[in-house]
Amino acid sequence: MRRATPAVVATAAAGLIAAGLLAPSARADAPALTASVARVSTWSSGYGADVTVANGGDAPANGWTVEFDLPEGTSVSSHWSATKTQSGRHYTFTDVSWNGSIAPGATQGFGFNASGLGLPLNCTVNGSPCGGGSTPSPTPTPTPTTTPPTTAPPTTPPPTTPPTTPPTGGTPAGPVVDVATAAELRAALASAAPGQTIRMAPGEYRGSFVAQRPGAADRPITLTGPRDAVLVNDGPAGSGPSCPAPTDGWDSGYGLWLYRAPYWNLTGFTVRDAKKGVVLDASPHVTMDGLHVHHVDEEGVHFRRSSADGVLRNSTVESTGLVQPGYGEGVYIGSAGSNWGCHGNQDGVDRSDRVRIEGNRIGPNVAAEPIDVKEGTFGGVVRGNTFDGRGISGQNSADSWIDVKGVDYLIEGNTGTFAAPGTFANGYETHNPATTPSFPNGCGNVWRDNSSDLGGVGAYAIRITSTSKCAGRLNVVHASNTVKNATGGLTNIAVTP
Structure with a gap:
């Protein structure tokens, strides 16, 4: 049998197309989604992960669903930027209102924290393997690590309540120094070296505890102990310098410095x-x-003098401001401009930038704001926290869960409540001290997925003090925020979808 030449075949096909008997081959534009899971922080009993959904196709994707299994002994303890359902060890995450659409070449994503160290298996996105191809590929479970994160972790919030048994480091990497008395702890802090772990036994440690030895990025120094290892400082005592610095004969009164x-x-x-x-x-x-x-007596945790890239997570801060209520913030990020003479060590400014406050419980009986974000600080994240406003004093203008004077903060997935006693004006507030092009204080901040109960007392969940001072760098309040029991409403500015 004589085979037709390619030219003959092409001519015949063209005739059929012209006759309407054979449709020309054409590929319709379509999205092509893949998903990847990346661990971005690891601690002794779990990890935080970011999931990125990418569209490699040539049409927009309208909605996504990522599914995976976790091995025995690992579970999702918290998540954000997605809706989660669970059946046994199988987890399903779907988009929320603001991240479901993915343009060609673009990405969206969500994150989660895991209790346990097993990584996701059998990952699919919209029913297809996360990495593309025809069958899902299980991801092996990593060898457990007990070394706490070596850098400020990342973009993932830990669980929204502290663990019943806080992490104590497991079997720490590097040399371990066990201490059981205040004198032993002071000696260990004075001689600490990169990669070393100082492990406290249960008990009460009284006195002044100051650490002045630096760790290293790949070998941090770890101070660890169980919840019933307790640091107590009955100071201050003696005469200190006008700007606080460790000085012989002076006890600052700080619990840990x-x-x-x-x-x-x-x-x-x-x-x-x-x-x-x-x-x-x-x-x-x-x-x-x-x-x-x-x-x-005063604030609970203070990031000061350009203590950037720090993290506070999984922690509880309560009953602060017992002596000076107006200075009793739960967490204090940076310093007021009036204190930059002491604490402005970076071109005259306290640049405690990129601090992450994630998954903590702050309050009740925090006498000032649960979090005070000071001017001159940039790019922090406040995510997945629970704020209990009972006991906010109203002193020194403390009348909200967070006062934001910093720039470009993401405030996401927090839950705030207020009930008597206390003074309460709004859930979240911005202020704009000494705003300049270099320091557009109180501008460029974003609120997303926060839940607020103002107890019938507060006016707005999110009150933006000024829009004119933030021209070109506006604060953004997304519609995914919710509020109840407010006398005013969700916010005093236009809501962004």
Whole structure:
């Protein structure tokens, strides 16, 4: 049989198309979704992950669903930017109102925290394998690691309530120094070296505890202990310098003070009965995980003197401002401009930038704001926290869960409530001290997926003080925020879808 030449076949096909008997081959534009899971932080009992959904096709995708299994012993403890359902060890995440549409070449995503160290298996996106192809590929479970994160973790919030048993580091990497007395702890802090772990036994440690030894990015220094390892400082005592610095014969009264001590991990223990709880001065890249700070005279945790890239997660801060209510913030990020003479160590400014406050419980009985974000700080994240406004004093203008004077903060997935006693005006507020092009204070901040109950007292869940001072760098309030029991409503500005 004689085969037709390609020219003959092409001519015949053209005739059939012309006759309407054979449709020309044409590929319709379509989305092509893939998904990837990346661990962005790891601790002894779990990890945080970002999931990125990418559209490699040539048409927009309108909605996505990512599904995967987790191995025995691992579960999702919290999540954000998606709706989660679960059946046994099988998890399904679907888009929310603002991240369902993905243009060609673009990405959207969500995140989760896992209790346990097993990674997702059998991942699919809209029913197809996450990596493309025809069958899902299981991801092997990693060898467990017990080394706490070596850098400020990332973009993922931990669980919205502290763990019942805070992480204590497991079998720490590097040399381990076990301490059981205040004298042993002071000696260990004074001689700490990169990669070392100082492990506290249960008990009460009284006195002044100051760390001035730096860790390293790949070998942080870890101070760890169980919840019933308790630091207590009955100070202050003696005469100190006008700008706080560790000085012989002077006790600052701080429960734990890191001074020029970057790259530390603080996990699990308690700080109480002190002038201030935990103070970081010129100490970037410090991660605090699972702490309990309570019954302190002033603020609970303070990131100060450009202590950038720090993290506070999984922790509880309550009963602050016992002596000075107006200075009793739960968490204080940066310094007021009036204090930059002491604490403005970066071109005259306290640049405690990119601090992450994630998955904590703050309140009740925090006498000032649960979080005060000061001017001159940029790019932080406040995510997945629970704020209990009972006991906010109203002193020194403290009448909200968060006062934001910083720039470009993401405030997402938090839950806030207020009930008597206390003074309460709004859930979240912005202010604009000394706003300049270099420091557009109180501008460029974003609120998303926050839930607010104002107790029938507060006016707005999110009150933006000025739009004119933020021209070109507006604050954004998304419609995914919710409010109830407000006298005013969700916000005093236009809502962004």
